[in-house]
Amino acid sequence: xxxxxxxxxxGGRGRTLKLEGxxxxxxxxxxxxxxxxxxxxxxxxxxNMSAVESIDLACVQVLCSAHCSFHQxxxxxxxxxxxxxxxxxALEALAISPDACDSPCTPECPxxxxxxxE
Amino acid sequence: xxxxxxxxxxxxxxxLADLEEALIELxxxxxxxxxxxxxxxxxxxxxxxxAMFGFDDIASFTHTIETAYDLIREEKLSxxxxxxxxxxxxxxxxxxxxxxxxxxxxxxxxxxxxITASFRKLISSVEGTPQERDDSCPADTxxxxxxxxxAETTYRIRFKPHRELFRNGTNPxxxxxxxxxxxxxxxxxxxxxxxxxxxxxxxxxxxxxDIILTTDKDIDSIRDVFIFVEHISDxxxxxxxxxxxxDHEEYKKIGEILFDRGDISLGDLESILGRQKRxxxxxxxxxxxxxxxxQSALVEQEHVRNLRKKRMGTMPVDGASSIxxxxxxxxxxxxxxGELVTVQARLTQLSAQRNDTDLTLVSEEVERLTAExxxxxxxxxxxxxxxxxxxxxxxxxDLSTELGKExxxxxxxxxxxxxxxxxxxxxxxxxxxxxxxxxxxIESPEAREAAGKPAGGTIxxxxxxxxxxxxxxxxxxxxxxxxxxxxxxAMEKGLISPDANLSEKEIFELVLAPxxxxxxxxxxxxGRGVGMDVVTSSxxxxxxxxxxxxxxxxxxxxxxxxxxxxxxxxxxxxxxxDEYFVMPxxxxxxxxxxxxxxxxxxxxxxxxxxxxxxxxxxxxxxxxSLDGDNPAIExxxxxxxxxxxxxxxxxxxxxxHQTVIKNLGKFLRHVEGVSGATIMGDGTVALILDINxxxxxxxxxxxxxxxx
Amino acid sequence: MSKRILTxxxxxxxxxxxxxxxxxxxxxxxxxxxxxxxxSKIGSEGVSMVITDLHMxxxxxxxxxxxxxTDPSYKFTPIVMLTTxxxxxxxxxxxxxxxxxxxxKPFKPEQLIAVxxxxxx
Numbered sequence: 001x002x003x004x005x006x007x008x009x010x011g012g013r014g015r016t017l018k019l020e021g022x023x024x025x026x027x028x029x030x031x032x033x034x035x036x037x038x039x040x041x042x043x044x045x046x047x048n049m050s051a052v053e054s055i056d057l058a059c060v061q062v063l064c065s066a067h068c069s070f071h072q073x074x075x076x077x078x079x080x081x082x083x084x085x086x087x088x089x090a091l092e093a094l095a096i097s098p099d100a101c102d103s104p105c106t107p108e109c110p111x112x113x114x115x116x117x118e
Numbered sequence: 119x120x121x122x123x124x125x126x127x128x129x130x131x132x133x134l135a136d137l138e139e140a141l142i143e144l145x146x147x148x149x150x151x152x153x154x155x156x157x158x159x160x161x162x163x164x165x166x167x168x169a170m171f172g173f174d175d176i177a178s179f180t181h182t183i184e185t186a187y188d189l190i191r192e193e194k195l196s197x198x199x200x201x202x203x204x205x206x207x208x209x210x211x212x213x214x215x216x217x218x219x220x221x222x223x224x225x226x227x228x229x230x231x232x233i234t235a236s237f238r239k240l241i242s243s244v245e246g247t248p249q250e251r252d253d254s255c256p257a258d259t260x261x262x263x264x265x266x267x268x269a270e271t272t273y274r275i276r277f278k279p280h281r282e283l284f285r286n287g288t289n290p291x292x293x294x295x296x297x298x299x300x301x302x303x304x305x306x307x308x309x310x311x312x313x314x315x316x317x318x319x320x321x322x323x324x325x326x327x328d329i330i331l332t333t334d335k336d337i338d339s340i341r342d343v344f345i346f347v348e349h350i351s352d353x354x355x356x357x358x359x360x361x362x363x364x365d366h367e368e369y370k371k372i373g374e375i376l377f378d379r380g381d382i383s384l385g386d387l388e389s390i391l392g393r394q395k396r397x398x399x400x401x402x403x404x405x406x407x408x409x410x411x412x413q414s415a416l417v418e419q420e421h422v423r424n425l426r427k428k429r430m431g432t433m434p435v436d437g438a439s440s441i442x443x444x445x446x447x448x449x450x451x452x453x454x455x456g457e458l459v460t461v462q463a464r465l466t467q468l469s470a471q472r473n474d475t476d477l478t479l480v481s482e483e484v485e486r487l488t489a490e491x492x493x494x495x496x497x498x499x500x501x502x503x504x505x506x507x508x509x510x511x512x513x514x515x516d517l518s519t520e521l522g523k524e525x526x527x528x529x530x531x532x533x534x535x536x537x538x539x540x541x542x543x544x545x546x547x548x549x550x551x552x553x554x555x556x557x558x559x560i561e562s563p564e565a566r567e568a569a570g571k572p573a574g575g576t577i578x579x580x581x582x583x584x585x586x587x588x589x590x591x592x593x594x595x596x597x598x599x600x601x602x603x604x605x606x607x608a609m610e611k612g613l614i615s616p617d618a619n620l621s622e623k624e625i626f627e628l629v630l631a632p633x634x635x636x637x638x639x640x641x642x643x644x645g646r647g648v649g650m651d652v653v654t655s656s657x658x659x660x661x662x663x664x665x666x667x668x669x670x671x672x673x674x675x676x677x678x679x680x681x682x683x684x685x686x687x688x689x690x691x692x693x694x695x696d697e698y699f700v701m702p703x704x705x706x707x708x709x710x711x712x713x714x715x716x717x718x719x720x721x722x723x724x725x726x727x728x729x730x731x732x733x734x735x736x737x738x739x740x741x742x743s744l745d746g747d748n749p750a751i752e753x754x755x756x757x758x759x760x761x762x763x764x765x766x767x768x769x770x771x772x773x774x775h776q777t778v779i780k781n782l783g784k785f786l787r788h789v790e791g792v793s794g795a796t797i798m799g800d801g802t803v804a805l806i807l808d809i810n811x812x813x814x815x816x817x818x819x820x821x822x823x824x825x826x
Numbered sequence: 827m828s829k830r831i832l833t834x835x836x837x838x839x840x841x842x843x844x845x846x847x848x849x850x851x852x853x854x855x856x857x858x859x860x861x862x863x864x865x866s867k868i869g870s871e872g873v874s875m876v877i878t879d880l881h882m883x884x885x886x887x888x889x890x891x892x893x894x895x896t897d898p899s900y901k902f903t904p905i906v907m908l909t910t911x912x913x914x915x916x917x918x919x920x921x922x923x924x925x926x927x928x929x930x931k932p933f934k935p936e937q938l939i940a941v942x943x944x945x946x947x
Binding site: 025039056061064065090095096099 | 284289290291294295305306307309310312313314315316318320321323324325327408409410413414
């Protein structure tokens with residue numbers, strides 16, 4: 001099971017959503033719930049996935065859908081930290097890549113390889 | 119014996135005990151179906167588990183008995199005393215088999231056969247007996263075709279799971295990986311049905327895939343992968359290419375593929391086809407198809423086209439369907455293609471300036487067709503080199519007789535294809551090389567025997583492909599080159615200074631220098647030793663190189679490295695002071711920047727550091743005495759000649775350029791360092807650099823400077 | 827992380843064969859002799875896959891599958907049923923109960939491994 005926790009940033013400047021462990025379908029509902037809550041507020045979303053060990057299609061779908069919805073709402077969804085190998089491996093196996101996706105949010109697709117932030 | 123096997127044995131003995139009990143009960147109440155069922159299940163378990171634990175003999179033996187009891191269950195066969203005693207004997211036989219696996223005596227095969235035969239007789243006595251059930255594992259089908267071509271088929275698989283895919287515990291990742299494991303696969307993912315976060319059911323599957331798979335497995339093996347999900351997915355497997363399909367490498371148009379897949383309707387297709395634009399673009403622009411769908415269709419198109427191209431390449435040429443054409447006609451075809459390439463370059467340039475989408479589309483189409491036409495025209499001119507090999511046999515025979523030497527001549531690689539023009543110009547150099555081998559290389563029979571070699575020498579003529587080149591080598595098992603003799607001769611001729619420190623390779627290269635001959639006497643055959651430098655210059659004149667390898671006492675190999683074609687090359691276009699030059703792309707390794715600082719750091723020596731390696735460079739502005747100042751940052755085009763890297767400094771690298779080679783006129787023919795010219799799209803002339811010559815020149819200058 | 831698989835069968839030899847085969851492939855295996863035994867053993871440890879026979883005393887395979895599917899932790903766990911005969915009705919009732927896949931007995935170790943790989947990776 002994956003872990004979804006909020007971490008306050010240093011200096012009280014907002015918080016980061018940290019995803020950890022195996023992001024499997026058992027975590028998908030919680031993940032959607034948390035992301036939807038942020039979407040419905042004005043808070044900017046910063047996520048850190050660097051401690052994710054693996055991810056399945058259910059959770060990838062939640063993250064893709066969330067990225068699209070944030071994009072549509074003109075909201076930023078940023079990543080802190082690297083995207084770990086476990087995620088890249090799953091995306092590759094599922095053939096999910098910004099190159100073969102026509103969602104309007106592809107230009108800022110977080111799955112683009114080698115685009116870790118900060 | 120491993121633990122599971124041991125356990126099976128124990129269980130089987132228990133089952134057999136139960137079975138015997140049931141058989142005796144059955145004998146007393148022959149009509150009791152419950153007992154029959156009990157016997158059937160026990161046999162089934164013994165058989166089934168037997169196969170699982172490696173007791174194949176038991177499995178096949180029990181199979182027949184099980185079939186008989188199945189018939190009794192269906193009341194097609196009746197129980198009698200004979201059947202019961204036959205079954206009891208079978209039980210004993212199974213026990214023997216079980217014991218055999220633990221070091222006991224082997225079961226009597228003839229008894230096994232006898233019992234099986236009796237059961238078969240009972241089974242066949244039943245009228246209309248269905249074929250024996252076959253529960254064995256499905257064998258892999260597919261494989262090789264008679265002609266050695268792999269019997270590969272390409273399928274398009276659309277795997278579209280229903281929303282509830284995950285609900286039964288299915289994870290699509292291993293499924294997709296299993297499909298990939300069947301062969302060569304392209305997987306394209308579609309996410310277009312994924313809703314926004316608010317409407318998303320996090321436990322539903324919205325994703326689907328197109329898979330283009332080339333495999334030697336049959337369609338059932340593909341369906342088998344999806345067997346657990348076929349009730350919760352739409353799975354379409356369509357054969358789109360077959361190994362038998364060799365008539366044309368052209369594959370369906372994008373519109374057709376999308377229509378096949380049901381991504382667009384026929385109406386969509388027709389309304390779009392009326393306009394002149396790339397179909398894929400149009401479909402996306404008009405919103406009739408998604409970009410990802412078009413992308414996926416493109417992947418399929420490319421996958422199959424590549425496959426067919428490859429297959430056509432390996433097909434044997436059918437002699438009956440070839441025609442003879444005068445080579446002049448081919449030459450003029452290639453000339454025309456050359457003109458076309460030039461015009462096409464102009465068109466591309468124009469369309470880039472005009473910024474007109476329609477023009478760009480036409481221009482791109484022309485570019486694609488021209489490239490194909492060029493490759494085809496070049497392909498027609500390719501001939502197997504073997505045709506010229508024949509005449510050398512005669513040459514070797516005549517020469518060896520004349521010189522009193524015994525020479526065995528062998529050839530290989532006759533099927534290697536080369537541009538006709540190259541083959542035509544190869545004749546004389548090869549004659550020289552073979553003459554040299556017989557005259558200077560192969561020793562007299564007496565000398566050979568004295569050296570412990572067979573009296574007869576061997577000359578080998580071989581041809582083989584190596585990238586964009588063909589390697590042709592002439593090797594002999596003769597005396598080899600005498601480095602000391604060459605050195606002495608070179609000094610005598612003033613080709614090298616007495617204190618020159620030369621590697622073996624450099625010494626061999628001296629043989630290729632003008633006016634060099636090591637033969638002690640001038641023989642009628644090799645003439646006056648003008649041979650080698652004539653060979654070198656004629657090979658270099660069409661972009662080839664000559665290499666010598668030799669070991670004293672055991673022989674010499676001279677290798678000619680020839681470009682596949684002469685008329686058109688892929689070039690790298692560069693500029694120096696507004697002048698255009700073309701460098702052959704196949705020699706170019708990479709381009710790096712050279713700043714004025716870099717220049718200063720090497721104290722005026724022409725050396726650049728490329729990834730830790732020191733690469734000497736040649737400043738072309740100086741070589742060609744061109745006006746103008748060096749830009750602040752120049753470009754070094756690093757090339758590879760033989761095993762060495764040499765850089766050429768230019769102002770700017772423009773990019774790749776299809777180059778139709780035109781010969782230089784009379785006056786320019788002897789300009790060193792330039793092998794030809796080409797006409798650019800806008801009519802300007804670009805000179806084609808002869809990087810081999812330029813390097814040699816620079817080395818000569820360098821040496822000259824160090825010596826003096 | 828080694829993946830843990832639960833094998834449920836009243837035949838000790840089948841259990842052993844499954845366990846022996848999967849351990850060789852690097853999986854961790856727990857054995858149970860029927861549905862009830864399975865539910866008690868699965869307890870706190872958790873498993874990433876269940877392979878179960880259908881005919882068993884105490885609690886049969888179909889009942890076990892249903893029980894597992896109602897537990898949120900096993901709602902999406904791959905469950906493979908072992909069917910003795912390839913009868914469609916058995917397979918269907920297993921599928922309806924929530925089984926992910928099935929293996930028809932008799933099967934060879936390679937077939938078992940292929941199915942486990944297909945579902946678990």
